[in-house]
Amino acid sequence: MSDDGNISLAIEDHVLLMGINRPEKYNGFTPTMLAELEEAYLKMEADDDIRCGFLFAHGKHFTAGLDLPKFEFSFKGENDFAAPKQLDTLSRGQLAQRRSKPVVTAVQGITFTIGIELMLACDIVIAADDCRFAQLEPKRGLMAVGGATYRFIERGGWGNGMKWLLTGDEFDAAEALRIGLVQEVVPAGDQYTRGLELAKTIAQRAPLAVQATLQNAQTFALEGENAAVAQLNPIQSRLAESEDFAEGVQSFIDRREAAFKGR
Numbered sequence: 001m002s003d004d005g006n007i008s009l010a011i012e013d014h015v016l017l018m019g020i021n022r023p024e025k026y027n028g029f030t031p032t033m034l035a036e037l038e039e040a041y042l043k044m045e046a047d048d049d050i051r052c053g054f055l056f057a058h059g060k061h062f063t064a065g066l067d068l069p070k071f072e073f074s075f076k077g078e079n080d081f082a083a084p085k086q087l088d089t090l091s092r093g094q095l096a097q098r099r100s101k102p103v104v105t106a107v108q109g110i111t112f113t114i115g116i117e118l119m120l121a122c123d124i125v126i127a128a129d130d131c132r133f134a135q136l137e138p139k140r141g142l143m144a145v146g147g148a149t150y151r152f153i154e155r156g157g158w159g160n161g162m163k164w165l166l167t168g169d170e171f172d173a174a175e176a177l178r179i180g181l182v183q184e185v186v187p188a189g190d191q192y193t194r195g196l197e198l199a200k201t202i203a204q205r206a207p208l209a210v211q212a213t214l215q216n217a218q219t220f221a222l223e224g225e226n227a228a229v230a231q232l233n234p235i236q237s238r239l240a241e242s243e244d245f246a247e248g249v250q251s252f253i254d255r256r257e258a259a260f261k262g263r
Contacts, residue, residue, distance in 0.1 A: 004032035004070070007040050008058065014051040014203035015196065016044045023059025028067035029114055034089075041087050044101055048262060051207045053103035054199040055122060056192055065113035065136065090146045091121035098218060100211050102202055106195030108188060112136055117146035120155060120181065123214070126195040128188040131173040133181070139168040154221070155180045206244040207262035 005022025018040045020027045044050045057063060087097040105119045108128035113136055119125045135152070137144045144152075144165065152161040156179035164171055176182045186194050202210060212235045220228035239245055244260045251258035 004030045007033060007036040009040055009043070011050060012196075013200050014049060015199045016040065016047075016050045016053045017196070018053060018055045020055075020057040020063055023057075023061070025067065026061045026064035026110055027057050027059060028064045028070075030067050030070040037089050038087055041089050041099060044103075045087060045097070045099065048207075050101065051203040051210065051262070052101060052199045053122075054106070054196055055103055055118065056106045056195060057108065059109075061109035062107040062111040062119075062131075063115040064110050065115060089121065090117055098215075100215065102210060102214050104195050104199040104202070106191040107131055107182070108191050113144065113148075114146050116181070117144065117148050117151065120151040121147055124195075124198055125182040126184050126186060126191050126198065127173045127176055127182040128191040129173050129185050130188040131176065131182075131185075132170050133164075133172070133176055134168060134170045135165050136168045138166060152181070204257075204260075206242075206248060206258070206260045208242050208244055209239055212239060 003022070003025065005020075005025065005027070008017075008019035008021045010017040010019075018037065020029075020033065020037075022028060022030070022033065041053070044053050087099060091099060102124070103122040104124045104126070105122040106126045106128075107115065107119055109130055110132050111119070111127075112132075112134045116133055116135055135144050135148050143149060148165060152165055156164075160179040173182065173185045177185050184194065216228050216231050216235060219231055243263050244258075247260060248258050
């Protein structure tokens with residue numbers, strides 16, 4: 001039996017549950033797992049019934065990072081260990097299709113290297129209080145190439161980012177919360193339930209409005225304020241013509257929960 005692991009998939013209340021599944025190896029990532037995760041994200045993009053993603057890990061740990069012996073590659077030249085075919089799960093700018101639906105992440109235990117980069121490429125992170133974070137690459141003679149060198153700075157600021165990116169030392173969930181890498185810390189074991197709860201809450205909102213919000217925020221992050229501002233009125237005008245907007249208004253009048261259909 002192959003020990004390459006996999007990404008488990010399930011759909012629940014319009015949420016795609018994507019589970020990192022190689023717990024006997026601390027969920028160390030293999031090429032197979034990276035490919036399957038990209039396929040899962042593509043599935044989320046293609047299925048209109050899926051409104052939000054939820055990335056989590058089976059077992060006690062999120063991931064110990066890349067299982068380096070499993071990769072027949074070189075970091076030299078243009079060879080990218082996680083080069084996306086269509087959609088970049090690490091959200092590295094313009095390298096591939098930009099994700100249009102939000103993803104909530106739940107992390108626990110060991111969350112090293114690509115684990116940090118995967119969670120920072122998502123939108124909301126729930127961390128268990130037993131998390132151990134580290135961007136270990138400088139201890140291996142490398143630099144982080146999956147987005148940490150700028151995403152860490154974006155979320156945590158220059159000094160905080162440099163402290164952990166340059167030393168490769170471990171930090172805990174409280175520090176990750178303090179510097180903004182995670183949005184909530186919960187008791188170990190509760191991270192899955194809380195993360196899925198948030199994903200389902202997002203999935204209950206108007207899908208077109210959620211996607212438009214994410215799109216505009218991504219535009220700001222990648223292209224700056226002027227580009228984001230230029231999108232506001234055109235996007236809002238399009239949303240105002242949608243059935244979901246009409247339903248939102250009617251639900252307000254009726255004092256009931258809206259039943260959005262994504263059109």
